[in-house]
Amino acid sequence: MEKLLEIQNLNVQFDIFGAHVQAVRGVDLELNIGETLAIVGESGSGKSVTSKAIMGLNPMPPGKVTGGKILYNGQDLAHASDKQMQKIRGKEISMIFQDPMTALNPTMKIGKQIMEGLIKHQNLNKHDARARAIELLSLVGIPNPDKRVEEYPHQFSGGMRQRVVIAIALACNPKILIADEPTTALDVTIQAQILDLMRDIQKKTGTAIILITHDLGVVANLANRVAVMYGGKIVETGTLDEIFYHSKHPYTWGLLSSMPRLHAKTDKLLAIPGTPPDLSDPPKGCPFAPRCPYAMKVCQDHMPDYTKVTDTQKTACWLLDSRAPKVEPPKTVVVGGN
Numbered sequence: 372m373e374k375l376l377e378i379q380n381l382n383v384q385f386d387i388f389g390a391h392v393q394a395v396r397g398v399d400l401e402l403n404i405g406e407t408l409a410i411v412g413e414s415g416s417g418k419s420v421t422s423k424a425i426m427g428l429n430p431m432p433p434g435k436v437t438g439g440k441i442l443y444n445g446q447d448l449a450h451a452s453d454k455q456m457q458k459i460r461g462k463e464i465s466m467i468f469q470d471p472m473t474a475l476n477p478t479m480k481i482g483k484q485i486m487e488g489l490i491k492h493q494n495l496n497k498h499d500a501r502a503r504a505i506e507l508l509s510l511v512g513i514p515n516p517d518k519r520v521e522e523y524p525h526q527f528s529g530g531m532r533q534r535v536v537i538a539i540a541l542a543c544n545p546k547i548l549i550a551d552e553p554t555t556a557l558d559v560t561i562q563a564q565i566l567d568l569m570r571d572i573q574k575k576t577g578t579a580i581i582l583i584t585h586d587l588g589v590v591a592n593l594a595n596r597v598a599v600m601y602g603g604k605i606v607e608t609g610t611l612d613e614i615f616y617h618s619k620h621p622y623t624w625g626l627l628s629s630m631p632r633l634h635a636k637t638d639k640l641l642a643i644p645g646t647p648p649d650l651s652d653p654p655k656g657c658p659f660a661p662r663c664p665y666a667m668k669v670c671q672d673h674m675p676d677y678t679k680v681t682d683t684q685k686t687a688c689w690l691l692d693s694r695a696p697k698v699e700p701p702k703t704v705v706v707g708g709n
Contacts, residue, residue, distance in 0.1 A: 372403035372404065372405075372406065373403060373404050374401050374402070374403055374404075375402050375403060375404045375443070375546060375547065375579050376400075376401065376402040376425070376441070376442070376443050376547060376579075377400075377401045377402075377440075377441075377442045377443075378398055378399060378400040378401070378421070378425075378439070378440070378441050378442075379399060379439055379440045379441075379442065380397050380398070380399060380438060380439040380440070381395055381397070381398040381399075381421065381424060381436070381438070381439035381440070381441065381449065382395060382396055382397060382398075382436065382437045382438035382439050383395035383417075383420050383421070383424050383429060383434060383435070383436055383437065384434070384435055384437045385429075385433045385434045385435075386432060386433045386435075387433050390651040391651060392650050392651045393603055393650050393651070393653050394417050394420045394434075394603055394650055395417045395420050395421050395424065395603050396417075396602075396603040396604050396650075396653065397439070397604060398417070398421055398439070398600075398603075398604065398605055399605065400421075400598055400605065400608075402547065402579050402581060403579065404546075404577070404579055405573070405577050405578075405579055406579055406580075406595045406596060407573065407579070407580040407581075407582055407593050407594045407595050407596075408579075408580070408581050408582065408594065408595070408596050408597075408598065409582040409583075409584060409589075409590040409593070409594035409596070409597045409598070410422070410581065410582070410583050410584075410597075410598045410600055411584060411585060411587065411590055411597060411598070411599055411600065411626065412585065412599060412600035412601050412626075413585060413601070413643075413647055414585065415647050415650075416600045416601050416602065416603070416647065417600055417602075417603040417604075418583045418584075418585075418600055419551055419552075419583055420434070421600070422466070422549045422551055422581060422583050424436060424441065424449065425441055425448060425464065425547075425549065425581075426456070426460055426464060426466055426549065427448065427451065427453065427456040427460070428466075436449045436450070443459075443463070443464070443547075444463075458492075461488045461491075461492055461540075461542070461543055461545070462488070462492040462543045462545065463545055463546055463547065464545055464546070464547040464548075464549065465539075465540035465541065465542075465543070465545040465547070465548055465549070466540060466548075466549040466550075466551060467533075467536055467537055467540050467548065467549070467550040467551065467553045468536065468551055469551050469552040469553070469555055471524075471529070471532035471533045471535065471536045472524065472529075472532060474536050475524040475532060475535065475536065476524070477523065477524050477525060478523075479523070480520070480521055480522065480523055481504075481508075481519065481520055481521075481522055481523070481524065481527070481535055482501055482504045482505075482520035482521060484535075484539060485500075485503075485504040485507055485508070485520075485535075485538055485539050485542055486500040486501060486503075486504050488539065488542045488543050489503055489504070489542050489543065492543045493542075493543055501520065503542070504520055504538075504542075505517050505520050507538040507539075507541060507542055508520060508534075508535070508538055510538065510541070510572070510575075511534040511535070511537050511538045511541075511568060511572075512534060512564075512568060513531060513534055513535070513538075529557055529561065530557055530561035530564065530565065533553065533554075533557060533561075533565055534565070534568065537553075537565075537568065537569070537572070541572065541576070541578075544576065544578075545578060546578065546579065547578070547579050547580075547581065548578045548579070548580045548581070549580075549581045549583070550569065550580060550581070550582050550583065551583045552583060552584055552585075553565060553569070553582075553584075554566065554584075554586070554589060555584075555586075562589070566589065566592050566593055569593060570592075570593065580593070582594060587615075587626060587627065587630050588630070590611070591611070591615065594611050595610065595611060596608065596609065596610055596611065596683070597609060597610075597611055597614040597615075599614065599618075599620065599622060599623050599626070601622050601647070601658055601659055602647060602648045602650065602653065602654070602658025602659065603650055603653065603658070604658060604674075604687070605687070606620050606622055606623070606657075606658075606659065606686070606687050606688070607619065607620040607622075607623050607684075607685070607686045607687070607688075608684065608685055609680070609681070609683055609684030609685070610683050610684070613680070613681065613683065613684040614684075615627065617680075617684070618686075618700070618704065619678075619680055619684075619686040619688060619690070619691060620659075620686050620687070620688045621659065621663045621664070621665055621688065621690070621698075622643075622659045622662075622663070624700050624701055624703075624704045625643040625662075626643075627703070627704045628641045628701055628703035628704055629641050629642055629643065641703060643662055644662060645661060645662035646662075648661070654671070655672065655673070655674070656669075656670050656671045656672050656673050656674055657670045657671075657674055657675060657687070657688070657689065665690060665698050667689060667695070669689050670689050673689075674687070675687045675688055675689045675691075675692070678691040678692075
């Protein structure tokens with residue numbers, strides 16, 4: 372598949388109260404045309420910081436890119452000026468934010484908020500921009516769009532507000548859509564509707580999606596490929612089936628084991644013991660080693676290189692070294708096929 376976006380050795384640091392928090396450490400990722408890439412991991416693993424670095428939205432200061440490249444159409448977005456990024460945000464790359472109520476301006480009508488990007492990036496006049504706003508509201512499944520275009524955010528339900536945010540993100544036909552926890556604040560029924568909507572929009576527009584989430588159920592419903600992130604690093608990447616059924620990293624096993632199961636024999640949810648590392652003083656070895664039940668001394672002392680498992684899967688874990696003891700995934704993880 373043809374690459375649309377490539378992240379090379381990205382490092383992002385936040386200087387807060389005298390501490391240097393290394394939120395993203397040497398991340399390598401690529402996004403292909405028309406696919407959905409999910410980035411998963413616990414809160415604080417660096418998922419949102421990585422996505423906001425693509426958009427140039429990490430606050431400067433305290434946040435700054437300290438190394439690496441974000442290549443899009445031959446341009447390095449990691450070192451682009453704010454003026455250059457203004458031409459890309461919304462037009463080439465758009466973002467669906469986690470909380471639609473804070474993403475929308477409560478004092479502006481919905482139609483005007485959609486029209487802003489159309490007027491700026493598509494050079495449409497107000498009449499044509501309004502007509503396009505109505506089309507977009509219809510596209511995302513909002514009834515009576517010609518009337519609702521004149522309403523304010525507080526007049527919409529949570530699910531409808533999220534649809535409006537998606538309409539704004541799609542207004543200029545972006546090539547990349549970044550969805551940062553797009554269904555977190557929604558109930559299960561509305562969540563399913565939003566996921567169906569995103570799938571439908573992707574089929575119609577061919578937009579590539581970067582999905583930021585900690586919900587593996589959402590990943591299973593939407594993603595083609597998955598990148599597992601922990602402690603500011605990518606610890607495993609692969610296709611959806613490879614991550615869900617043939618994962619090799621103990622952290623991925625922990626995430627999969629913690630998923631609730633309908634027919635489980637116990638009503639207790641499994642959890643990964645311990646807490647994520649302090650990234651103001653990151654470990655020199657594998658960041659998951661202190662919480663890993665299979666950790667060896669080398670895990671504490673040295674960060675493992677990636678091992679190529681298949682042409683599409685790679686894992687950073689010392690257990691894949693030929694000298695390591697053989698370890699089987701826990702029984703709570705489905706392996707070997709679906």
